[in-house]
Amino acid sequence: MSSLTVTDVTKSYGATPVLTGVDLHVPEGSFTALLGPSGCGKTTLLRLVAGFDDPDRGTVDVGGRLVAGPGRSVAARRRHIGFVPQEGGLFPHLSVAGNVAFGLPRRQRRDAGRVASLLELVGLDAALAQRSPHQLSGGQQQRVALARALAPAPSLVLLDEPFSSLDASLREETRQAVADALTAAGATAVLVTHDQAEALSMADQVAVLRGGRLVQLADPRTLYRSPQDLDVATFVGESVVLDADVRAGRAHSALGVLDLERTCPDGPVRVLLRPEQLRLGPSAGAGPRARVRGVDFFGHDARVRLELSSGMAFSARLEGWDLPAVGDDVTVGVLGAALPFPGDAVRSGVGRVPAST
Structure with a gap:
């Protein structure tokens, strides 16, 4: 395993800049996700x-x-890097064993025991070794592609959106198997994804790219709870963004007077809440009132779509066992503190709640 360090990397295609001054360090043996929109x-x-x-x-x-670097370009085949493409990229004319062995040094390609151990590493039965790729499920194909990439014991493994073509249940199962295999192999890994849940659940650190620049590099919890700006905040998870006015260290908003995660000078701000911070009560209770406009039920939890009298819509994330009905009037409470941002912060893709007086 090896570390990866990218320093001031810039890339354009013709007159179109794609990357601008990117700095990234991936520690040895760690898992980093590159997250961002298309x-x-x-x-x-x-x-x-x-x-x-x-x-x-x-x-x-x-x-x-x-x-x-300047005057230096080591060929891809000499970098000792494993690569797992989006669709797996298995050779259709080779068996599973043939695909995995293709990643081995030539002198080891007839070692059936090595192939079997690699299949076991990625959670596959060695009995699958003689099957053709088309006889496997999509998740099994991705695991075979990972086994092939891990076969020569690379210093670094790169994964380019390897789960995007899988259905939801298979995606969860496959990415857990891949994460376990990478950990067992002690590999340093970099995953490209636009799936926020995938990045937050799998990676030791997440690098958020926007417009060709790396705008934040942090562990998943820090990224979710302390995003650098509102663009990052609204990209890495559902959010409720309110206009507010800070007075004596507290934010006065349409959802009441809120505690703040960090000190902030008095004046207009925008504050971030996560939907799971909202609590709903009976309409006769204390607090701002909202009407339930929809309930999206997921079993373990639900998204409750709400609307204030001002017309602003937002969502609360609640446990799935006790939910209001569409049309109900409820009161809205807030658990925990809000995260403040400058009052002129970017408003793209988020609703606006007028500040209370």
């Missing part, structure tokens, strides 16, 4: 690390070895 540069960064393309500026270092 077109933000995630896959381009992965390709530069893999050696499929060269940066216009900056350096890529794998385990203390410079593999890309």
Whole structure:
């Protein structure tokens, strides 16, 4: 296993900038997720690390070895990096064993025991070794692709949205198997994804890219609870964003007077709450009133869509066992503190609640 260090990496295609001054460090043996919307540069960064393309500026270092930089470009096949593409990329004319063995050094390709141990590592029965890729489920194909990538014991494993084509239940099962296999192999891994839940649940650290720049690098809990700005906040999870006025260290908003996560000067701000911080009570109770406009039931929990008298819509996330009905009037309470941002913070994609007087 090896660390990965990307320094001031910039890449353009023609006149279109794709990455601008990206700095990223992935510690040895850790799992990092590259998270961002389509077109933000995630896959381009992965390709530069893999050696499929060269940066216009900056350096890529794998385990203390410079593999890309001014006057230096180590071929992809010599970087000792494993790569798992989006669709698995298995060879249809080879068996499972043939696909896995393809990743091994030539002298080890006839070692059936090594192939069996690699299949076991990714949670597959060795009895599948003689099947063709088309005889496997999508999740099994992705695990075979990972086994092939791990076969030569690479210093770094790159995964390019490997679960995006799987259905929800299979995606959860497969990504857990992949995470377990990477941990068992002691591999350093980088995952490209646009799935926030995937990034937060799998990674030791998450790098958020926006417009070709790395805007925040943090562990999942810090990223979710202390996003750098409102754009990051609204991208990494559901959110309720309110206009508010800070007086004596507390925010006065349409959802009441809120405690703040950090000190903030008096004046107009925007504050962030997560839907799971909201609690609903009977309409006769104390607190702001809202009407239930919809309930999205997921079994273990539910999203309750609400509307204030001002017309602003937002959602609360509640346990699934005791829910209001559509049309009910409820009171809204807030658990915990809100996170403040400057009053002129970006408003894209979030509702607005007028500040209370």
